[in-house]
Amino acid sequence: MDKHIHSESVTTNASVTHDFSPENSDIDILDNGKTVRDFIDDKIKERVSKDTEDPFYVANLDRLYLMHLRWVTNLPRVRPFFAVKCNNTPVVLKMLSALGTGFDCASKNEIDLVLSLGATPDDIIYAHTIKPLSHIKYAEAHGVSRMTFDNEEELLKVSLSHPNAKLILRIAVDDSKSILRLNTKFGASLDSVAQLLERAKKLELDVIGISFHVGSGCTDSVAFMQAIADARHAFDIGNLLGFQMNLLDIGGGFSGRDNYRVKFEEFSEVINAALDDFFPPDSGVEVIAEPGRYYVESVFTMAVNIIAKKVITDNVDENRNGEESRKMVYYINEGLHGSMNFIISDPCASKVDPYPQRAVERSEQRYVTVLWGPTCDSQDKLNGTYNLPEMHVGDWLLLDNIGAYSLTLSSDFNGFDRADVYSVVTAGAQI
Numbered sequence: 001m002d003k004h005i006h007s008e009s010v011t012t013n014a015s016v017t018h019d020f021s022p023e024n025s026d027i028d029i030l031d032n033g034k035t036v037r038d039f040i041d042d043k044i045k046e047r048v049s050k051d052t053e054d055p056f057y058v059a060n061l062d063r064l065y066l067m068h069l070r071w072v073t074n075l076p077r078v079r080p081f082f083a084v085k086c087n088n089t090p091v092v093l094k095m096l097s098a099l100g101t102g103f104d105c106a107s108k109n110e111i112d113l114v115l116s117l118g119a120t121p122d123d124i125i126y127a128h129t130i131k132p133l134s135h136i137k138y139a140e141a142h143g144v145s146r147m148t149f150d151n152e153e154e155l156l157k158v159s160l161s162h163p164n165a166k167l168i169l170r171i172a173v174d175d176s177k178s179i180l181r182l183n184t185k186f187g188a189s190l191d192s193v194a195q196l197l198e199r200a201k202k203l204e205l206d207v208i209g210i211s212f213h214v215g216s217g218c219t220d221s222v223a224f225m226q227a228i229a230d231a232r233h234a235f236d237i238g239n240l241l242g243f244q245m246n247l248l249d250i251g252g253g254f255s256g257r258d259n260y261r262v263k264f265e266e267f268s269e270v271i272n273a274a275l276d277d278f279f280p281p282d283s284g285v286e287v288i289a290e291p292g293r294y295y296v297e298s299v300f301t302m303a304v305n306i307i308a309k310k311v312i313t314d315n316v317d318e319n320r321n322g323e324e325s326r327k328m329v330y331y332i333n334e335g336l337h338g339s340m341n342f343i344i345s346d347p348c349a350s351k352v353d354p355y356p357q358r359a360v361e362r363s364e365q366r367y368v369t370v371l372w373g374p375t376c377d378s379q380d381k382l383n384g385t386y387n388l389p390e391m392h393v394g395d396w397l398l399l400d401n402i403g404a405y406s407l408t409l410s411s412d413f414n415g416f417d418r419a420d421v422y423s424v425v426t427a428g429a430q431i
Helices: 036-049 061-074 090-099 108-116 133-141 152-161 190-202 222-240 264-278 293-299 339-345
Strands: 028-030 056-060 078-083 102-105 124-126 146-149 166-170 178-180 206-211 216-218 247-249 286-289 300-314 325-332 366-372 386-389 396-399 420-426
Touching: 028 036, 036 056, 036 300, 036 420, 056 061, 061 078, 061 090, 061 264, 061 293, 061 420, 090 102, 090 108, 090 293, 090 420, 102 108, 108 124, 108 133, 133 152, 146 152, 152 190, 166 190, 166 247, 190 222, 206 222, 222 247, 222 264, 293 300
Parallel strands: 028 420, 056 420, 078 102, 078 286, 102 124, 124 146, 146 166, 166 206, 206 247, 247 286, 325 366
Antiparallel strands: 056 300, 178 216, 300 325, 300 396, 366 386
């Protein structure tokens, strides 16, 4: 198998229902033993034949299904509500809906999108503690009742525009073990829980549960144990005030990468133990989570084209016995204003590791390589340097693990179009 490309085939007997199938969706079926890499190569040949070099993504839906099976195997009590902000590709959302996931939406447009793709209002949690009034009214008009809050002003807005909402209080928890800390912006302190719940009671609003987020890129599974314990404390306050507390939302922060410093299975073990201690199965509490990158990061591969090249030569390189030293500078047709924006916007992003689409011999010399994006912005440069064989204008590079926050953060700055997305599934895969 070629470097990096995921080519797992789904072979379980489980199947997806809800009108989703490769035949009636915009999905290419890989038959006759073809792999994802074969599909990418064919798409590149097709572009060359049409005299175009536009970049594109390939979403491996076999991989997406395997990530879902991994979730339900390791966290059987926790229903995932996929974070739409992470990746809003319609085929991905349709497949996740068919698999039975819910959706974490943060705006009326995200709510509208998932409803248009077949989700029901009960499949949605409006998981943004700061919401425009018009968006709250939109949620009310479309039957979306579950939404989060963390302050009194939000309660007042909800009481005016959606008095029948089912509210979830988001608490601030210890996120010091995460790469991207969220609790300086979101979450009510434990000390303020009673006051906020009392205010909700006076406004005759219905609070049904507690949510938290340990931060993105969590590096210590114990953070979930403490956060679940804190949530239990907040639950008890709500119950004492007469609320029927029946929902716990454990947020996100999970990585789906196999090489991440803390494996998903380790997080799961800690979460399951904490749930058994503080919210045992017979408690009647529904448990959900808001994974994003866990599901899609490793599902997407991208192909980009080298549109320009410079060779920088130093006459003498002391490390090479006086031989001429060359540094390769390539300009590719995707950059920080397009699909690579996550490099600067997402501290938890995996390292971008481009590699040639063409076959590379082991004996080929490698060069220090710099990659620039296509725009006229002088900051449009992929971070770091790379060690690649010499490439030429018209060659293609591939990038794996690029499914999280790449599409949703991209723009068409300088008039460069957003990349196309192709979705593929292996023939015979029982999805």
